[in-house]
Amino acid sequence: MSILTKYILKKYLLHFTIVLMSLQLFFVGMDFLQNTKNLPSSANLQLLYLMYNSFFTLTLTLPLSLVFGWILTLVIFVRNNELVAFSSLGAKRFNIYFPVVLTSLGLLIVLILIQMTPLAYSYEQKKKILDGNYFTNTKSDIFLKYDDNFIYFKKLLPLKKEAEDIHIYRVKDKDIIETIIAKKAYFQNDKWYVVDAKIIKKPSKLTFEDSKLEVRHEKFLNTLDGFKPKILDNVYEERSTFSILDAISAFDLFSKQDVNTSKIRSAIYYELVIPFFILPLIMLIFVFTSYNRRFFNIGSFTSFSIFATLVIWGVFFMLHKFSNSGVLIPEFSLLLPMFTWFIISYFIYRKKNGI
Numbered sequence: 001m002s003i004l005t006k007y008i009l010k011k012y013l014l015h016f017t018i019v020l021m022s023l024q025l026f027f028v029g030m031d032f033l034q035n036t037k038n039l040p041s042s043a044n045l046q047l048l049y050l051m052y053n054s055f056f057t058l059t060l061t062l063p064l065s066l067v068f069g070w071i072l073t074l075v076i077f078v079r080n081n082e083l084v085a086f087s088s089l090g091a092k093r094f095n096i097y098f099p100v101v102l103t104s105l106g107l108l109i110v111l112i113l114i115q116m117t118p119l120a121y122s123y124e125q126k127k128k129i130l131d132g133n134y135f136t137n138t139k140s141d142i143f144l145k146y147d148d149n150f151i152y153f154k155k156l157l158p159l160k161k162e163a164e165d166i167h168i169y170r171v172k173d174k175d176i177i178e179t180i181i182a183k184k185a186y187f188q189n190d191k192w193y194v195v196d197a198k199i200i201k202k203p204s205k206l207t208f209e210d211s212k213l214e215v216r217h218e219k220f221l222n223t224l225d226g227f228k229p230k231i232l233d234n235v236y237e238e239r240s241t242f243s244i245l246d247a248i249s250a251f252d253l254f255s256k257q258d259v260n261t262s263k264i265r266s267a268i269y270y271e272l273v274i275p276f277f278i279l280p281l282i283m284l285i286f287v288f289t290s291y292n293r294r295f296f297n298i299g300s301f302t303s304f305s306i307f308a309t310l311v312i313w314g315v316f317f318m319l320h321k322f323s324n325s326g327v328l329i330p331e332f333s334l335l336l337p338m339f340t341w342f343i344i345s346y347f348i349y350r351k352k353n354g355i
Helices: 003-035 043-079 082-088 093-114 118-131 229-235 244-256 262-272 274-287 298-324 330-352
Strands: 139-146 149-157 162-172 175-188 191-201 214-223
Touching: 003 043, 003 093, 043 082, 043 093, 043 118, 043 274, 043 298, 093 274, 162 191, 244 262, 262 274, 262 298, 262 330, 274 298, 274 330, 298 330
Parallel strands: none
Antiparallel strands: 139 149, 149 162, 162 175, 175 191, 191 214
16 A cells, blocks of 8 residues: 555545544434433433444444545645645546545445344334333234245234244135144244144035044144244334345245335345445545646535535435335336446546546
8 A cells, every 4th residue: 555545545534534423423412312301211221222323323424424524535635735746746536536435335345244233223222212112022913924824923022032822824725724823932943933832724625524623732833934033023114124134034035925025125225235326426526626726616516515415315315215115116216226326427437537
């Protein structure tokens, strides 16, 4: 790594850190002040609320801070005539912005790795604290399809990985052929185990003389392989989040059941792909920067760059909400616009540089 690259990255990371901390303090602080009356009196729960809220807002503030930190760095470079000095030393445009792009890429990958951990559920956890339900978590009246079974859970306890009042209806050719009833089931070894199950089997052919219900009891019965309680917990929430790993697992399970997976695909694309929208922005902001301070309106440049960043982020956020609600297909509302954004940025870059 050259001395010039080290110097640029040192300045950029300093400004990025300042912007990130400022945005975090603003969003987390404002949220805390607005909800302080509704928070529990326990200091531990309040600290947990701040921690979860910090991780939740990080998914928003980190990508924006990468761009805003770069804008701030460029403004200081222009005001101090440092870009002219870099050019005098023989540095090309690519040598100036490319290390910043690589650094931003690395930080975005770290953010994605965080989204693969339980911290991806920070919004859900902070909401539980705010609602006074941090130590209790139940879902009621869940009805789902799995292979040829329709399964009803009266109560689901995702944290304990248990369910109560289970009814499983096995269907063949639109006819219920078997019913399993139990008071309790638990999730272990990637399977659901139904305890003390009562199994009622209906004969395939009904006749007046021979037809009778077959009733038997099973101590343990396993079903719903791989269907994690956390997936069940989030699928039935109006506003829910997934960790990337749970989202992939849910997508695999639901796609096998011919269930609509648009909400899950939207979550996967939004967490894995959309954060990278800032990479073309970093490149475009630099190519529109003038080396000469005398002929460069710093105020207009800063205002337009920040405004353009917020507009582009807002468009992708809006498209995510549309696809999450099922209004648009995620591939067309997220992947296609993202691909189009990269293509447009590439052509703007080539035209600006006269390539």
